[in-house]
Amino acid sequence: MPRRSGPGKRPTLADVAARAGVSAMTASRVAAGNYPVAPPTRAKVLRAMRDLDYVANAHARALGGAATGTVALVLDDATGPFFASIARGVERQAAAEGRLCLLCTTHGDPEREAAVVALLRERRAEAVILVGGAQDCATYTERMTAFAHSLEQSGSRLVLCGRPSPGPGVPATVVEYDNEGGAYAMTAYLLDNGHRTIAYVGREPGLSTTDERIAGFRRAHADHGAALDESLIRPGAFSREGGAAATAALWAERTDATAVFAATDIVAAGVLRALRERGVRVPEDVSVVGFDDIPLASDLTPALTTVRVPHEQLGREAVRRALHRGPEADDRVVLGTHIVVRDSAAPHLP
Amino acid sequence: MPRRSGPGKRPTLADVAARAGVSAMTASRVAAGNYPVAPPTRAKVLRAMRDLDYVANAHARALGGAATGTVALVLDDATGPFFASIARGVERQAAAEGRLCLLCTTHGDPEREAAVVALLRERRAEAVILVGGAQDCATYTERMTAFAHSLEQSGSRLVLCGRPSPGPGVPATVVEYDNEGGAYAMTAYLLDNGHRTIAYVGREPGLSTTDERIAGFRRAHADHGAALDESLIRPGAFSREGGAAATAALWAERTDATAVFAATDIVAAGVLRALRERGVRVPEDVSVVGFDDIPLASDLTPALTTVRVPHEQLGREAVRRALHRGPEADDRVVLGTHIVVRDSAAPHLP
DNA sequence: ATGAAAGCGCTAACAC
DNA sequence: GTGTTAGCGCTTTCAT
Secondary structure (H helix, E strand, C coil), rough: CCCCCCCCCCCCCEEEEEECCCCHHHHHHHHHHHCCCCCHHHHHHHHHHHHHHHCCCCCHHHCCCCCCEEEEEEECCCCCCCCCHHHHHHHHHHHHHCCCCEEEEEEHHHHHHHHHHHHHHHHHEEEEEEECCCCHHHHHHHHHHHHHHHHHHHCCEEEEEEEECCCCCCCCCEEECCCHHHHHHHHHHHCCCCCCCEEEEEEECCCCCHHHHHHHHHHHHCCCCCCCHHHHEECCCCCCHHHHHHHHHHHHHCCCEEEEEECHHHHHHHHHHHHHCCCCCCCCEEEECCEEECCCHCCCCCEEEEECCCCHHHHHHHHHHHHHCCCCCCCEECCCCEEECCCCCCCCCC | CCCCCCCCCCHHHHHHHHHHCCCHHHHHHHHCCCCCCCCHHHHHHHHHHHCCCCCCCCCHHHHHHCCCEEEEECCCCCCCCCCHHHHHHHHHHHCCCCCCEEEEEECCCCHHHHHHHHHHHCCCEEEEEECCCCCHHHHHHHHHHHHHHHHHCCCCEEEEEEECCCCCCCCCCEEECCHHHHHHHHHHHHHHHHCEEEEEEEECCHHHHHHHHHHHHHHHHCCCCCCCCCHHHHECCCCCCHHHHHHHHHHHHEEEEEEECCCHHHHHHHHHHHHHCCCCCCCCCCEECEEEEHHHHHHCCCCCEEECCCCHHHHHHHHHHHCCCCCCCCCCEEECCEEEEECCCCCCCC
């Protein structure tokens, strides 16, 4: 049982040293464990630490110039769909590297994002990982470039995770995944299965992920010599409601689509609901596919065929690369995506 | 654009002071903003800070004795079902109170939990919030009591969130929710709807939440004068597979249950799947209800009737109470739960 | 309203 | 192997 209980007086290394009858430096060496200390002395110090319930002060260490042992994860919102998976990857890798993980959210507000980055600079976080939601592309690049420089100047590393790169030469690590390729593969899969009228539901204007996915959608059509009716690309928010509303709007206009490519799994959930309400059977009448492969995908009815994004691995890579990087200013990886076939898509028999 | 770019030389308050032609103390006062400084002086200092891109060193501040502005959230696993909601509550409240939030996971390993608590003591986190998963009750109480004291001694506050209290007098904040009441209300709802053979699926032995939920299940039966066949309480892990397996086992034995109370929504997902595979219609043939009201619940088919647990509010309360507490050692709240009626339960007509 | 000095707890650099 | 000195960057006295 500790001797003192008031929150005011925590034992310091000096206290330990005094109690063990050695100097503070010796106690420090024992604590760090990276320096030879005579076994008997060592034992005495250890004993004193136990007796006093000594706890090192991480801030004092950090002040001395040591690394802070902290990486920071910055998200739009803690309940976003990939949050858990990416956070898990980040946290696991951070733990594996002996770091603790700070969690911050911005709610999509650029000002708050800047404020958070400022706070993290004060904390000297070793890495600041910005995840998802690439907003307004006009100022995005310069904002990220400014963050990258200011973080570098305070000894931190900016990591853009699932966000576009601000360009070469900017001191940042970029960990992306292949949106275009995944959309291409999925579209090709539908085309190979005989679908020729495929709706893309959930275009969020200005979002980098949307643009890339639609690019893959287009390229697959082109490669398969399939005509693409632009009016099949439907706007819609990245939400259940967005998916349901977009589907309702589409069906009010035309009912000839044999497949729906939802921009995300969440959107797909809305699409499925809207179709069910209209008595459209999936996959018998219409095939529905998604993007992301979040846990929900396999719980939907029918289980969703979708594009797998390696969220957890994104998180791990973000930490790994930020912590062990070479001398080059910038660093960029693109992780692969692939389709996961479940029950929501079937061949279209003409 | 900052003058220096190497990660080695960050400007300090002294640099700012020198550039502004004042003393470090004055610069400090301007930075803190809590002390009168002559407007012209103030302006000069602010200017210097901008020019130098000055960033305060949070560790130096913390070393000086100031609060660290950090709360820590400790979970079993980042992908746990309530993780996102509780984390959101914690993060939001922390942000509202000007704190940053550390995120740690233990993977259910008590040793790692202890290691994490030790790390957080070093960081002087103002609050350490332990969430969910109360394991082996034999040593649990003493472990938590020890954590509470050691954290208190290093100036931190232990918060148990959705975990049982270690008892009165222990310096910890406990934020629970009403498991027994929620289970009671749900069971009563089923009984009121004419169900008399209700299976409880997903008893995890030794888990406090399980015990409390089953207690409510029993009490409702007793209050309604309904006999409770003990063999209807089925063991099973808190997972989709656990729910499916337990349902399969139950149905292999008997098929007379008209309702299934799944221990959690995740378990309910497994139950639904197993019933679907057997051609049992929900809710026409059998009613299924869950516990937690995670987002998944409304995406299941049919949408799940379940017990709502205010996860986000749990997180908020955890932070709020830890930060603003009176002089009493212990502090405990129990947040209410209530049933959410959706489509997976229907009256049973004899 | 501003400044000077001391110290928070730890560790790198240098003695002994 | 162990002790001494100095200093990380900021803030709290205590002057002025």
